[in-house]
Amino acid sequence: MALSVLAPEFIIKRDPDLCIECGVCSRQCSFDTHTIDPEDGSITSDAIRCCGCQRCASLCPTGALTIIERELTGRSHPNWTLGAQRNIARQAETGGMLLTGMGSDKPYKNIWDHLVLNASQVTNPSIDPLREPMELRTYLGSKPDRVEFDDDGNLLSEIGPLLELDVPIMFSAMSYGSISLNACKSLAAAAAQSGTYFNTGEGGLHRDLYQYSDRAIVQVASGRFGVNPEYLAHSAAVEIKIGQGAKPGIGGHLPGEKVTADISQTRMIPMGADAISPAPHHDIYSIEDLKQLIYALKEATNYTKPISVKIAAVNNVIPIASGCVRAGADIVAIDGVRGGSGATPTVIRDNVGIPIEFAIAAVDSQLRKENIRNQASIVAAGGFRNSADIMKAIALGADAVYIGTSALIALGCHMCQKCYTGKCTWGIATQDPYLTKRLNPEIGTRRAANLLRAWGLEMKEMLGGMGMDSIDSLRGNREMLRGIGLTKEELEILDVAPAGM
Amino acid sequence: MHRLPPFKIHAACGTCGIIDRKRNRFRVHDLVNAMANMRERGNGLGAGFVAYGIFPDHADDYCLQTMLLDAAALDRTREYLNSVCTVVHDEVIPTRKTATITDEPLLWRFFVQPLAEKVAAKAEWTEQDYMVDVVMTINRDIDGAYVASSGKNMGIFKGVGYPEPIAEYYRLEDYEGYIWISHTRFPTNTGGWWGGAHPFGILDWSIVHNGEISSYGVNKRYVQSWGYECTLFTDSEVISYLFDLLCRKHGLSIEMASLAMAPPEWEQIDVEQQPELKKLYSAMRQVYPGALLNGPFAVIAGHEGGMVGLSDRLKLRPLAAAEKGDKGYIASEEAAIWAAAGQPDRSWPIDAGKPVRFDLQEA
Numbered sequence: 001m002a003l004s005v006l007a008p009e010f011i012i013k014r015d016p017d018l019c020i021e022c023g024v025c026s027r028q029c030s031f032d033t034h035t036i037d038p039e040d041g042s043i044t045s046d047a048i049r050c051c052g053c054q055r056c057a058s059l060c061p062t063g064a065l066t067i068i069e070r071e072l073t074g075r076s077h078p079n080w081t082l083g084a085q086r087n088i089a090r091q092a093e094t095g096g097m098l099l100t101g102m103g104s105d106k107p108y109k110n111i112w113d114h115l116v117l118n119a120s121q122v123t124n125p126s127i128d129p130l131r132e133p134m135e136l137r138t139y140l141g142s143k144p145d146r147v148e149f150d151d152d153g154n155l156l157s158e159i160g161p162l163l164e165l166d167v168p169i170m171f172s173a174m175s176y177g178s179i180s181l182n183a184c185k186s187l188a189a190a191a192a193q194s195g196t197y198f199n200t201g202e203g204g205l206h207r208d209l210y211q212y213s214d215r216a217i218v219q220v221a222s223g224r225f226g227v228n229p230e231y232l233a234h235s236a237a238v239e240i241k242i243g244q245g246a247k248p249g250i251g252g253h254l255p256g257e258k259v260t261a262d263i264s265q266t267r268m269i270p271m272g273a274d275a276i277s278p279a280p281h282h283d284i285y286s287i288e289d290l291k292q293l294i295y296a297l298k299e300a301t302n303y304t305k306p307i308s309v310k311i312a313a314v315n316n317v318i319p320i321a322s323g324c325v326r327a328g329a330d331i332v333a334i335d336g337v338r339g340g341s342g343a344t345p346t347v348i349r350d351n352v353g354i355p356i357e358f359a360i361a362a363v364d365s366q367l368r369k370e371n372i373r374n375q376a377s378i379v380a381a382g383g384f385r386n387s388a389d390i391m392k393a394i395a396l397g398a399d400a401v402y403i404g405t406s407a408l409i410a411l412g413c414h415m416c417q418k419c420y421t422g423k424c425t426w427g428i429a430t431q432d433p434y435l436t437k438r439l440n441p442e443i444g445t446r447r448a449a450n451l452l453r454a455w456g457l458e459m460k461e462m463l464g465g466m467g468m469d470s471i472d473s474l475r476g477n478r479e480m481l482r483g484i485g486l487t488k489e490e491l492e493i494l495d496v497a498p499a500g501m
Numbered sequence: 502m503h504r505l506p507p508f509k510i511h512a513a514c515g516t517c518g519i520i521d522r523k524r525n526r527f528r529v530h531d532l533v534n535a536m537a538n539m540r541e542r543g544n545g546l547g548a549g550f551v552a553y554g555i556f557p558d559h560a561d562d563y564c565l566q567t568m569l570l571d572a573a574a575l576d577r578t579r580e581y582l583n584s585v586c587t588v589v590h591d592e593v594i595p596t597r598k599t600a601t602i603t604d605e606p607l608l609w610r611f612f613v614q615p616l617a618e619k620v621a622a623k624a625e626w627t628e629q630d631y632m633v634d635v636v637m638t639i640n641r642d643i644d645g646a647y648v649a650s651s652g653k654n655m656g657i658f659k660g661v662g663y664p665e666p667i668a669e670y671y672r673l674e675d676y677e678g679y680i681w682i683s684h685t686r687f688p689t690n691t692g693g694w695w696g697g698a699h700p701f702g703i704l705d706w707s708i709v710h711n712g713e714i715s716s717y718g719v720n721k722r723y724v725q726s727w728g729y730e731c732t733l734f735t736d737s738e739v740i741s742y743l744f745d746l747l748c749r750k751h752g753l754s755i756e757m758a759s760l761a762m763a764p765p766e767w768e769q770i771d772v773e774q775q776p777e778l779k780k781l782y783s784a785m786r787q788v789y790p791g792a793l794l795n796g797p798f799a800v801i802a803g804h805e806g807g808m809v810g811l812s813d814r815l816k817l818r819p820l821a822a823a824e825k826g827d828k829g830y831i832a833s834e835e836a837a838i839w840a841a842a843g844q845p846d847r848s849w850p851i852d853a854g855k856p857v858r859f860d861l862q863e864a
Binding site for chain 2: 120123124125133134135137139143144145146148153154155157159162368369371373374466467468470472474475477478479489497
């Protein structure tokens with residue numbers, strides 16, 4: 001292959017006065033950016049290899065390294081941007097689809113940044129969460145429309161099965177394969193500590209995670225990886241994966257070289273074989289087929305676990321979600337256009353799907369209109385950056401949210417978007433034993449649990465500020481939101497009044 | 502009718518209710534004294550009364566007391582009602598000109614019977630469901646018309662003003678009832694207008710309310726999915742629909758409905774020692790998060806079987822109860838009860854989230 005004509009994306013600045021040539025940078029970089037000369041021990045860096053993960057700069061003991069993003073240079077054009085030109089050049093060199101990791105970095109209008117929350121002042125007092133109980137507890141699953149009693153006043157209704165969340169934030173589906181076992185362990189233990197749930201993704205459930213079975217949402221994706229009675233038994237809920245926000249209509253593909261012995265056992269596939277889970281389930285070509293799978297899983301789990309259906313937010317998300325509920329889903333998880341991914345074609349990630357904000361609002365309204373809102377919980381996913389985003393999602397109608405990217409950032413991810421290479425320098429999105437050791441699961445657990453705790457505290461503070469002591473009173477409470485800089489149509493879909501009204 | 506003044510005035514409200522549990526009918530005088538005693542709790546931007554047992558000659562007819570912008574709205578309402586009900590009798594609601602009550606709408610009452618064949622047209626509808634739909638249709642679709650009350654043998658009389666002039670305006674001294682409830686308003690989330698005054702009612706439920714519900718948006722969307730149209734933009738309206746929904750449609754007792762609206766905290770439920778109670782409380786919270794009223798409230802609700810007082814689970818608004826002889830009293834202040842009745846036989850503050858019931862004896 002001809003030499004690449006592409007300029008590096010990053011500039012590596014090494015301060016010669018500070019560099020002691022210890023070699024840490026070279027050992028830490030899995031992309032072989034820094035090379036030690038075997039003769040004299042001097043270090044040189046090849047910027048073209050740098051992914052901007054900041055691992056070397058973070059761990060350099062003398063602070064000698066600075067990695068900065070390099071501005072694209074060349075003749076700019078309003079249509080043929082330098083980024084567009086660069087992508088064409090890359091494809092001309094490789095003849096392949098451009099791949100990427102993490103969520104879309106396209107600057108779509110972020111609706112969260114155009115919504116503000118309410119606060120009480122005089123007439124309904126705000127509540128101090130340091131002195132009053134403040135409830136974030138949330139139950140996910142199907143609930144009856146009403147509670148019924150017999151003639152003697154005894155409770156007749158049986159509620160459930162439900163998932164009990166102490167904080168309405170769960171860890172998104174991230175498979176063993178897309179992330180390391182240590183990352184899986186970190187999220188599982190943090191979920192258990194925090195009274196919430198983690199999701200296995202389509203990678204099966206490793207035996208080391210069986211101890212967290214009551215905190216596991218196990219996925220049934222088209223590849224059916226790891227799905228057997230034992231797998232279903234070791235779960236709190238089962239999720240049928242139809243779509244993913246970063247790649248609606250696109251399946252998953254774990255290259256054979258990442259299918260290690262452990263992953264092969266967990267996924268129940270041969271070692272070294274590509275793990276392909278196409279978008280279509282080959283037994284689901286209609287909503288009726290989905291219903292059959294939902295009830296097959298309910299039968300298989302003896303009606304003791306809620307069944308979730310995860311879909312990507314797309315044009316017709318309203319009838320799709322309604323159909324899922326009517327097909328018997330106890331939870332509908334909706335993943336928006338900013339949802340993350342370990343590997344996806346860039347063009348899909350950046351151009352397919354709709355923002356989760358509109359999807360939540362529209363689906364919640366429709367389910368209420370059909371009076372089937374109690375029949376299923378709505379879980380929203382796709383780019384939650386902070387606790388305020390989550391509060392706004394709940395006010396638009398979500399029961400709880402999934403976080404993926406922010407959970408990985410808590411573990412150490414620096415958003416280099418090279419997950420698909422399997423060379424994650426932070427030991428998260430990799431199966432390389434040399435790299436996976438970099439994530440200590442105990443530290444990872446602490447960091448992920450800390451994030452949930454911190455966001456929970458902030459959510460309680462915001463809730464109290466609105467004069468509420470229960471998250472129940474925020475769910476779908478559009479009165480608590482006001483829009484700034486949104487069009488009339490956007491406000492209508494969100495069913496939110498503009499600021500000042 | 503649905504125009505709102507573009508301002509807000511913030512403070513509290515005064516409420517009082519009196520019931521004669523043996524159904525002896527009495528006049529409004531004592532209640533007006535009680536309300537006058539709480540003048541500072543209102544600001545003249547809304548007051549009202551509800552009375553039960555006042556139409557013995559039409560006790561089996563639904564009485565729709567309507568507020569109408571003008572004669573044309575009356576014609577539209579009459580035409581609609583004639584198409585969905587048998588109007589047994591209708592008349593102007595008697596009023597008198599007073600010094601302070603102004604800008605009054607046209608007030609008309611219709612005694613109606615639903616058309617049986619129309620009720621039967623929808624299999625899932627009871628007669629009451631049908632009447633709720635009639636009320637919601639008028640409020641939503643008939644321009645300039647609003648149904649103030651729609652129950653049997655009861656009526657709501659309300660407007661912009663203080664309670665005493667409102668009572669005078671509606672000639673309430675001419676009525677005798679066995680439950681009387683009143684409200685003086687200090688509007689906080691909508692301005693002072695005739696439709697926004699309390700009590701709010703649907704079928705035989707009526708409520709007066711002091712407080713502001715932070716969960717209004719949730720509660721509104723919850724009742725809307727059960728067919729209730731929230732046309733008055735106020736949290737108090739929603740509470741009357743919640744009582745009707747939970748007690749009538751869902752068949753809950755008043756205690757269970759109160760449990761849905763003001764449930765114990767999860768930390769209390771977690772330590773509940775009786776497994777059956779724990780299961781009950783959990784079920785109520787899991788099924789009825791949309792009915793939970795968050796924020797301060799003190800409510801007096803009237804219904805065909807009696808009167809109930811309920812305050813929020815943190816007791817952020819005052820509510821006192823008392824009894825004297827056959828009569829029961831609930832009010833924002835015990836002083837109001839004394840103003841109405843002198844020294845009661847027994848009085849007590851209402852516990853947070855625990856309903857106080859005064860039931861009518863069987864007729």
